[in-house]
Amino acid sequence: MADSPPAAPLRLSTVILPVRRWSQGGRQVWQRAEELGFHTAYTYDHLSWRSFRDQAWFGAIPTLTAAAAVTDRLRLGTMVTSPNFRHPVTLAKELITLDDVADGRVTLGIGAGGSGFDATALGHDAWTPRERADRFAEFVPLLDRLLTEGGPGGVSFKGDFYSARDVRNIPGCVQRPRLPFAVAATGPRGMRLAARHGQAWVTTGDPATADASPKEAVDGLARQVDRLAGACAEAGREPGAIGKVLLTGFTPHRPLESLDAFVDLAGRVHELGFTEMLVHWPIPDSVFAADQDLFERIATEGLAQLTA
Helix, strand or coil, X not given: CCCCCCCCCCEEEEECCCCCCHHHCHHHHHHHHHHCCCCEEEECCCCCCHHHCCCCCCCHHHHHHHHHHCCCCCEEEEEEECCCCCCHHHHHHHHHHHHHHCCCCEEEEECCCCCCHHHHCCCCCCCCHHHHHHHHHXXXXXXXXXXXXXXXXXXXXXXXXXXXXXXXXXXXXXXXXXCCEEEECCCHHHHHHHHHHCCEEXXXXXXXXXXXXXXXXXXXXXXXXXXXXXXXXXXXXXXXXXXXXXXXXXXXXXXXXXXXXXXXXXXXXXXXXXXXXXXECCCCXXXXXXXXXXXXXXXXXXHHHHHC
16 A cells, blocks of 8 residues: 655744734734744735724735735735625736735635625625625636636626626736635535635634534534545545645634644644644734734744654
8 A cells, every 4th residue: 555645734824913003013013924934924804803893904905015015935815805895806906916016925815704894894784694605606716717817808707796897907917827715615615616716725613613622623624624625526626736724713722822732733733634824913902912922932933843
């Protein structure tokens, strides 16, 4: 029997919420993320978010564009963009511009959206989960086309929710055929979109285990990985060809409480086949409060200890 191929290495990335003025620490945080060696620094693409509703909160694409201008190696991305207040045509133009400024260092994290503040900001009632899934199923393929086929021939499309008429996106992305998609999904329809269009799949954990024990949460992640493998098989794609990303902070685990806690969770998710793990940059007096010195030690030593 042939030996199993070695597991893909686990990469460590961070999520920097857009809560700091650029002139008052915003620039330095993104530069520090690069110095610490994070693979990618993402930011939330929301108009506001939960407990930060009445605090400073800046736009994702402008923030990432500014970050691209003050970093050289760090990949940058959204975690995640959704149809809640985005349209594929305008989003595609912003993304090819961002990818150009960043010289091909951009990943688009994309999901169906939720029922938070973004859901009603444009004046309509919040969509039901089914309506969000229906829109997402149209949004992702159209965005894919706009980023890959938007040359002189243009892209035209008329769907139930989105339309495009003779749209050109010249010169296209620096990354070819387009910048990578990391598709957030928990249900079967989202998993199928990730298998067809995603270079990676993103999860915050199985919703059914949100209030369960740490072991049950890991078991839930394992079931999600199995469901993704089934979606890949249906799409004629090898499960190993798609990255698997865990956004931490939404399971019972607390990986930023200690180096040992981080290494333990990282080891467990790596065994399940995850290829990237995201931790939130600390924000004092918030749900993402954490010791900054410990956070930086995790960034520089955590994966090395896992390997050892």
